[in-house]
Amino acid sequence: AGGGQGVGADVQRAASPAGARWFGGAPAAAGVGFVPAPMLSGAQSPRATPALALRMRRDRRIRARLSLTDASIILFATVATTVGVLWATPTLTVISPELVLATPAIVVAVWLITLAGFRSREMSVLGSGALEYRRVVHATALAFGALAVPCLAFDWPAMRLQLLIALPAGLLALLIGRWQWRRWLLSRRRIGEHVARTILVGDRDEVAYVLERLASMPDLSYHVLGAAIDDTDPQPLTLHDRTIPVLCCKATLSETAERMGADTVILASNPDADPDYLTRLSRQLEGTCAELVLYSRLTDVAGPRISFRPVDGLPLIHVQIPTFDGGKHLIKRATDIIVASLALIAVAIISIPIAIAIKLDSPGPILFRQQRVGRDGHTFTMLKFRTMHIDAEQQLAALKAQHDGAGPMFKLRHDPRVTRIGHYLRTHSLDELPQFWNALTGDMSVVGPRPPLPDEATSYDGTVLRRLYLKPGITGLWQISGRSDLSWDDSVRLDLRYIENWSVMHDLMIIFRTARIIVHPTGAY
Structure with missing residues (x-):
């Protein structure tokens, strides 16, 4: 292939139209056999490990069931309102029967779109409580505003009744439904299901602190398999009645995560002497873990106060300073x-x-x-x-x-x-x-x-x-x-x-x- 010109010549030839026909398509001339294209070492994109693929399927299944619950609640609220309106004011069907019957479908579509747009079903917020409920409320408020505009512009009586009855009642039912889902999710997590199999990385003291905080979290979303610590002390970490083993050092973390089926890695501390460690670690974990979580030294700063602002390739984390008036x-x-x-x-x-x-x-x-x-x-x-x-x-x-x-x-x-x-x-x-x-x-x-x-x-x-x-x-x-x-x-x-x-x-x-x-x-x- 290339008369001794090496793999580089093969790759260059494959990039041309003729080379594409030779390497990947039909032979260039009749009677010429098919030659498979050579592959560059390390160029293949990482694939999800079986453990990670299993978690992703499980998460998709939960989100699908939650979507079905949301759709059922919204559909019931809108249809029930329409039936009640038709029973109370049958003259609406005389004015515009098609519009009256189409109104619930429009409300359902807009409402579901806003719930999806506010990412109210992300696994990172499910079971979190206030953050999840806040997204549901904000999505409903946006749907309310979006539907109120045509209602006022075209004097839409059927839509007006949906806004006055279906949206408030549906919001209350959605919040109750999310609360019931949260209770179910926490009950499954107590027996070890639907939890993120986690490895902690960092200095021993900071890993111990993060471990203690995770143990006190009410949503029980992390199950710690062990820790990756770079020190000479092989002793495991002890928290209350649990012993957390030291699994490996930081250099072999990706292999350990793949071997143990971990799907989350929490970085408790970043080595100051190695500024590129975080980037290198995230690349090493590609395909083995779904999440790389960074422990923030900003103690007890809630998520809504933190936002990500990339500026010309410079990743900036914006922390809103709390205010006490206004x-x-x-x-x-x-x-x-x-x-x-x-x-x-x-x-x-x-x-x-x-x-x-x-x-x-x-x-x-x-x-x-x-x-x-x-x-x-x-x-x-x-x-x-x-x-x-x-x-x-x-x-x-x-x-x-x-x-x-x-x-x-x-x-x-x-x-x-x-x-x-x-x-x-x-x-x-x-x-x-x-x-x-x-x-x-x-x-x-x-x-x-x-x-x-x-x-x-x-x-x-x-x-x-x-x-x-x-x-x-x-x-x-x-x-x-x-x-x-x-x-x-x-x-x-x-x-x-x-x-x-x-x-x-x-x-x-x-x-x-x-x-x-x-x-x-x-x-x-």
């Missing part, structure tokens, strides 16, 4: 007023039997008033149903030696000052119901960090003082994540995460989860 906070205040007003109606009814029980159980007032520290360090009077004996403050000094918690927050699992009815109220968080009045007057918010006592707040350092950047809340991440079972560090970390990353959708999710915690209480005493 229009978004006006929306939060409006939400507080609406939720607190509605809640106080129910509280007024529930308060009657609670007040009677408190009076019969022990002498003293029904309400307990206490000074707490609010936003920007301003103090206010917080209201609670009384759960302790009237001399509780006088007994506090004698009980401080039995302090169960760490840090300045006083906690005592078996507090003798708590009354019998007080124990029940605390367990189910009913003692905090009067705080909706504080939320209505503006001293507190429905969702926010835990309100500290004045002597507790005076011991805060510069970082912990950030808890006072927002109004304290009746509930928050601390309440749905363990309450009194949390350590001081975990309580601070959750409050700071909320302050820097809060959103209206996140608040609504916390309110919903708080209602579940009240029914099935954990960590309250």
